[in-house]
Amino acid sequence: MKKFLAVLHARNMEFLRDRSALAWNLAMPFMLVIGLAFTFSGNNKEIYKIGVVGGLDRLHSVAPALQSTKFIQYIPYDDLHVAVGKVEHHQMDMLIDVSGAPKYWINSSSPNGYLLERIVWGTDGHRFERQTVEGAEIRYVDWFLPGILGMNMMFACLFGVGFVIVRYRKNGFLKRLKATPLGAFQFLFAQLVSRLLLIMLVTTIVYGGCNLFIRFNMQGSYWTLLLVATLGAMCMISIGLLIAARTASEELAGGILNIVTWPMMLLSGAWFSLEGAQVWVQKLSLIFPLTHMITAARAIMNEGATLSQVMPQIWTLTVMSAIFMAIGAYVFKWE
Numbered sequence: 001m002k003k004f005l006a007v008l009h010a011r012n013m014e015f016l017r018d019r020s021a022l023a024w025n026l027a028m029p030f031m032l033v034i035g036l037a038f039t040f041s042g043n044n045k046e047i048y049k050i051g052v053v054g055g056l057d058r059l060h061s062v063a064p065a066l067q068s069t070k071f072i073q074y075i076p077y078d079d080l081h082v083a084v085g086k087v088e089h090h091q092m093d094m095l096i097d098v099s100g101a102p103k104y105w106i107n108s109s110s111p112n113g114y115l116l117e118r119i120v121w122g123t124d125g126h127r128f129e130r131q132t133v134e135g136a137e138i139r140y141v142d143w144f145l146p147g148i149l150g151m152n153m154m155f156a157c158l159f160g161v162g163f164v165i166v167r168y169r170k171n172g173f174l175k176r177l178k179a180t181p182l183g184a185f186q187f188l189f190a191q192l193v194s195r196l197l198l199i200m201l202v203t204t205i206v207y208g209g210c211n212l213f214i215r216f217n218m219q220g221s222y223w224t225l226l227l228v229a230t231l232g233a234m235c236m237i238s239i240g241l242l243i244a245a246r247t248a249s250e251e252l253a254g255g256i257l258n259i260v261t262w263p264m265m266l267l268s269g270a271w272f273s274l275e276g277a278q279v280w281v282q283k284l285s286l287i288f289p290l291t292h293m294i295t296a297a298r299a300i301m302n303e304g305a306t307l308s309q310v311m312p313q314i315w316t317l318t319v320m321s322a323i324f325m326a327i328g329a330y331v332f333k334w335e
Contacts, residue, residue, distance in 0.1 A: 165244035
């Protein structure tokens, strides 16, 4: 423990003494969250969204005129309960269930739902049974917040750890550590814990500071959200350690980190929902830890998901962290 704590303390002090990096890690997410809150404060949408339970083919046979109506996006769902929850939170304008007797759900306080109901009745409305739900609207900033904080954590985890270890190796610092009793796992684990503590501290400060002005929606438990964020950060730090385990060139490390971060940023659902995307794109996004962290965080904050409901994401992040950390320690190279 003495060796581990010595490396942990040294890495913490190295980061805290770099005032410019510390200030940037605090300022950038603040500016992004507040800027997006004001920029996207309106409720204008260019397209209506209708969820469909029972299959699009079934909808086409039941209501062919509705199916051919333009400017409507149809999103298939298998779970009726999840789809109804989307309507409750104004994340979807209408839900149509054609798995049995045709029914549709709208939110009684949704303007888009009101207009879509008129469209339904103007086409094949006589075929459907009307259902209504009620629920508070989720603002764009509430939906986007887990994504922006997750991206900030991703860059801090991957680049903050990857470049540091490559720099240590390049300037001979790791070569000198090799002569000490310090083991590879102790060194890497100290780097992981140090970066994890700093990232969670910065993220908590950013969330708390922005919440004073914006008042984010929070339906679930803060402790569950903290657990998900911690496991997500650990997983992405482990990826950074794995990439830097044998890399001696900062240029090569930067290229590999960019190869990892850009697909993760685009396909994790941080910027936009993947519900209407191709099935293979949705499946591909599941290989990224950021996807599981953002999905669980949004479910906790906006839908009030409990610990048991986000256990699939928690187990996925835990297993990924263990695998990446074990491989990184095994292939680690001091020189």
